[in-house]
Amino acid sequence: MQRRFENRVALVTGAGAGVGLAVARSLAAEGATVVIGDRNLESAQIVHDELRSTGARSLPVLLELGKHEHIAPAMESIVREFGRLDIVANCAAVMGKLKPLLSNSAEDWRQTFEVNLLGTVLLTQAALPHIMSGRRGGAIVNVLALQAEMPLPYHAPYAASKAALASFTRSLAVEFAEQGIRANGIAIGPVFTQSVVNALSLDIETALENADATTATLTGKIGRPEEIARAVCFLASEDASYLAGAIVPVDGGRRLSRKADPFLRALEEQFGTEQI
Numbered sequence: 001m002q003r004r005f006e007n008r009v010a011l012v013t014g015a016g017a018g019v020g021l022a023v024a025r026s027l028a029a030e031g032a033t034v035v036i037g038d039r040n041l042e043s044a045q046i047v048h049d050e051l052r053s054t055g056a057r058s059l060p061v062l063l064e065l066g067k068h069e070h071i072a073p074a075m076e077s078i079v080r081e082f083g084r085l086d087i088v089a090n091c092a093a094v095m096g097k098l099k100p101l102l103s104n105s106a107e108d109w110r111q112t113f114e115v116n117l118l119g120t121v122l123l124t125q126a127a128l129p130h131i132m133s134g135r136r137g138g139a140i141v142n143v144l145a146l147q148a149e150m151p152l153p154y155h156a157p158y159a160a161s162k163a164a165l166a167s168f169t170r171s172l173a174v175e176f177a178e179q180g181i182r183a184n185g186i187a188i189g190p191v192f193t194q195s196v197v198n199a200l201s202l203d204i205e206t207a208l209e210n211a212d213a214t215t216a217t218l219t220g221k222i223g224r225p226e227e228i229a230r231a232v233c234f235l236a237s238e239d240a241s242y243l244a245g246a247i248v249p250v251d252g253g254r255r256l257s258r259k260a261d262p263f264l265r266a267l268e269e270q271f272g273t274e275q276i
């Protein structure tokens with residue numbers, strides 16, 4: 001196993017479960033000290049205990065994107081505990097309420113953007129001075145979504161928030177390259193996490209089998225959180241030294257596939273076919 005993140009401190013948002021958890025585990029396995037940020041402090045504490053049991057250093061912090069007052073205390077505890085910050089992996093996001101576009105209220109748009117865009121932006125802005133103060137460079141990796149380019153019906157605020165974050169990723173790249181900070185994103189396709197199980201209304205035992213059998217990826221399998229984590233670790237590492245402002249598709253080729261999408265079927269069941 002490579003140890004690309006020895007002596008590095010990485011903050012991962014949404015690290016209590018799903019993709020963020022896999023990212024936290026992978027960074028820790030390669031030597032990083034991992035700050036586990038999540039809106040669910042109990043989950044963050046469980047992940048902290050798990051990482052510690054493997055010999056990794058970590059810190060659980062309450063960090064609910066959208067509650068902007070959580071950001072400063074989280075940064076203070078990172079600096080107090082470790083005195084540095086090198087990597088931010090922005091994994092947390094909310095899907096928002098699924099609604100036909102004309103039913104989306106201003107409040108629906110505001111809530112999704114408050115978390116996915118503004119929450120990520122303010123957190124990253126707060127983290128950058130700490131990354132820069134070390135003068136060692138660093139990396140920001142934003143977890144985006146294929147939906148920004150290829151939205152499903154009824155996901156307009158979510159898809160637009162991820163498109164805006166892709167733009168923010170490029171702005172970060174152009175403004176911080178001189179400080180040796182590379183900002184990149186990954187546009188991910190369907191990944192097997194609890195939120196996908198919920199969206200497909202499947203029971204957990206058969207969900208993975210069903211998801212693999214019905215997925216519309218070219219690879220014929222739904223993505224695993226560990227596969228996303230490997231891409232995040234690549235972008236966070238010096239192996240990606242020539243990538244800046246890139247949005248890398250990590251979607252099993254979903255964007256090129258012509259297979260029927262199981263999420264469309266689930267949406268049809270929920271909303272009927274007229275509007276899809």
Ligand SMILES: NC(=O)c1ccc[n+]([C@@H]2O[C@H](COP(=O)([O-])OP(=O)(O)OC[C@H]3O[C@@H](n4cnc5c(N)ncnc54)[C@H](O)[C@@H]3O)[C@@H](O)[C@H]2O)c1
Pocket residue numbers: 013014015016017018019020037038039040043063064065066090091092093094115143144145146188189190191192193194195196
């Ligand atoms: N799962 C997929 O198929 C898929 C597809 C495309 C993009 N994504 C993106 O991947 C990322 C992770 O998705 P996931 O499916 O693992 O998520 P998830 O819903 O399983 O949540 C993972 C963790 O994030 C935390 N979280 C949720 N909202 C938060 C907030 N506002 N502040 C802090 N923590 C919060 C949860 O408590 C949980 O521990 C998201 O950015 C999502 O948009 C996921």
